[in-house]
Amino acid sequence: MERESMEFDVLIVGAGPAGLAAAIRLKQRAGEAGRELSVCVIEKAAEVGAHILSGAVMDPRALDELIPDWKAQGAPLDTPVSEDRVLFLNPTGGRRIPNALLPTCFLNHGNYIVRLGHVVKWLGEQAEALGVEVYPGFAGAEILYDASGAVAGVATGDMGLTRDGEPGPNHQPGMALLAKYTLFAEGCRGHLGKQLEARFDLRQGVDPQTYGIGLKELWEVPAECYRPGLVVHTAGWPLPADTYGGGFVYHLADTLVAVGYVVGLNYSNPHLSPFEEFQRYKTHPEIRQYLEGGKRLAYGARAIAAGGLQSQPKLVFPGGALIGDDAGFLNAARIKGSHAAIKSGMLAAEAAFDALAAGRGGDELNEFPAAFRASWLHEELHRTRNFKPYMKRGLWLGSVLFGIDQQLLRGKAPWTLHNRADHDTLKPAAECPPIDYPKPDGVLSFDRLSSVFLSNTHHEEDQPCHLRLKDAAVPIAVNLAKYDAPEQRYCPAGVYEIVRDETGQNPRLQINAQNCVHCKTCDIKDPTQNIDWVVPQGGEGPIYAGM
Structure with missing residues (x-):
């Protein structure tokens, strides 16, 4: 069957903060100019906000610019930050750093603790009210190009394919969505963004991107454990000092607490499991005091791009x-991205609208990176650009160096440090100490499968696997032999499993794709870059309730 097609002025792939902010700003500009402008947003999740996962403490600066009366419009920013606490943990206790000694990027006065999925859902409603066509359940599966090689839009994925890729009885071909300009807002490690970087050599002259994996749970806690507006950030235990990472506890409204942990994916010990580190983290006395007697409501995980300006591709x-x-x-450094996403979407929208108003289409929106370089966002990111490279030198040395960079040099050091690709950092398993993780107690710590259940993840099993191996022999010949199959541990959802026959021999990799929470960690950390994450059928994956 041939694809049906639809044409728009601007197509946006991904209904997160960036994509929806871009759509809203495009329609605002069109209204101000009295012009007709067709804007379409597609989203792979079943509903807007369902794949959004973030801490999240939100700086409202960009939202103030996008929708100045957001409070009157009912934006769900309901919990202003009331107190910041930063702790360095050891196995039995911790030391609080006085706020007066903290770089300003760690302080959150004027910010809000939010459930970002709810904020994104609200942004989707604002976009639709302005006339944006928003289509959840449609995954951008393929980039379309015109005769000159320029991006002409995307094709959504076919529905109803069988496991071997053949049309099944309920097959529906994807649609071709064409546009004069297409903005890609897929979030961290977007699979179409990765293709664009390769096709147009967007990473020429810049550092590799470096990432973390963020794991998060939402808890309902007893009133005596609850401190509305409290923001707790921690470093140190349970990770060793040479491994970047840290935790957070955010007290939302209605006795809800978000607890989470971030592990830098540049870690070197293949025995390390970010999921188990997170479970251990919650048992620390400084953290368990906020959770004991509570109930875990939700779980999720997502990769985080953390490389800074020096790892940013051509836009x-x-x-x-x-x-x-x-x-x-x-x-x-600020542990924030939603304000930056909104601002970047606004800047791109301004450039696209001006280009369309001038009768252009299909060319490079060079006004966008120029506007970014002149913006407060570039200034902010430039000031903290050395954070991740410093922290790769170890917790204590990195903290001191970054403190000097921020407090004494005010982020204006005459040098920019460089990043290394995360997949290139693992040492052979034989060279690293094994890690003995405690069994989950079912009270504060849990196993992977019960956690995935709380993410409301669903995939139709009879469809092509969306986790593709470039070489089927590599998982055993390289990953298992050299690194003790680290995909079993870096995946936070139990997707990858080494199974053997009844004699304990003949190992093979089993991919439980139905468990995948779309975090993209495997696509990032696999040491030979043998795993390629692509979109499953539209509407599948986790359904996060305000995560």
Whole structure:
């Protein structure tokens, strides 16, 4: 069957903060100019916000610019930060750092603790009210190009394919969505963004991107454990000092607490399991005091782009642009990305609208990166650009160096440090100490499968596997032999499993794709880059309730 097609002025792939901010700003500009402008947003999740996962403490600066009366419009920013606490943990206790000694990027006065999925859902409603066509359940599966090689839009994925890729009885071909400009807002490690980087050589002259994996749970806690507006950030235990990472506890409204842990994916010990480190983290006395007697409501995980400006690709190419975390706009030092995503979407929208008003289409929106370089967002990201490279030197040395960078040099050091690709950092398993993780107690710590259950993840089993191996022999010949199959541990959802026959021999990799929470960690950390994450059928994956 031939694909049906639809044409728009601007197509946006991904209904997160960046994509929806871009759509809203495009329609605002069109209204101000009295012009007709067709804008379409597609989203792979079953509903807007369902694949959104973040801490999240939100800086409202960009939202103030996008929708100045957001409070009157009912934006779900309900919990202003009331107190910051930063702790360095050891196995039995911790030391609080006085706020007066903290770099300003660690302080959150004027910010809000939010459930980002709810904020994104609200942004989707604002976009639709302005006339944006928003289509959840449609995954951008393929980039379309015109005769000159410029991006012309995307094709959504076919529905109803069988496991071997053949049309099944309920097969429906994807649609071709065409546009004069296409903005890619897929979030961290977007699979189409990765293809665009390769096709247009967008990473020429820049560092590799570097990532973390963030794991999060939402808890309902007893009133005596609850401190509305409290923001707790920690470093140290349970990770060794040479491994970047840290935890957070955010007290939301209605006795809800978000607890989470981030592990830098540049770690070297293949025995390390970010999921188990998170479970251990919750048992620490400084953390368990906020959770004891509570009930775990939700779980999820997502990769985070943390490389900073030096790892940001070229933002534009013929026919479109990368925005939000598809381009690595997150500020790792501030542990924030939603404000940066919104601002990047607004800047790209301004450039696209002006180009269309001038009768252009299909060319490079060079006004976007120029506007970014002149913006407060570039200034903010430039000031903290050395955070991740410093922290790769170890917790204590990195903290001291970054403190000097921020407090004494005010982020204006005359040098920019460099990043290394995360997949290239693992040492052979034989050279690293095994890690003995305790069994989950079912009270504060849990296993993977019960956690995945709380993510409401669903995939139709009779469809092509969306976790593709470039070489089927590598998982055993290389990953198992050299690294003791680290995919069993870096995956937070139990997707990858080494199974053997009844004699304990003949190992093979089993991929439980139905468990996948779309975190993209495997696509990032696999040591030979043998795993390629692509979109499953539209509407599948986790359904996060305000995560």
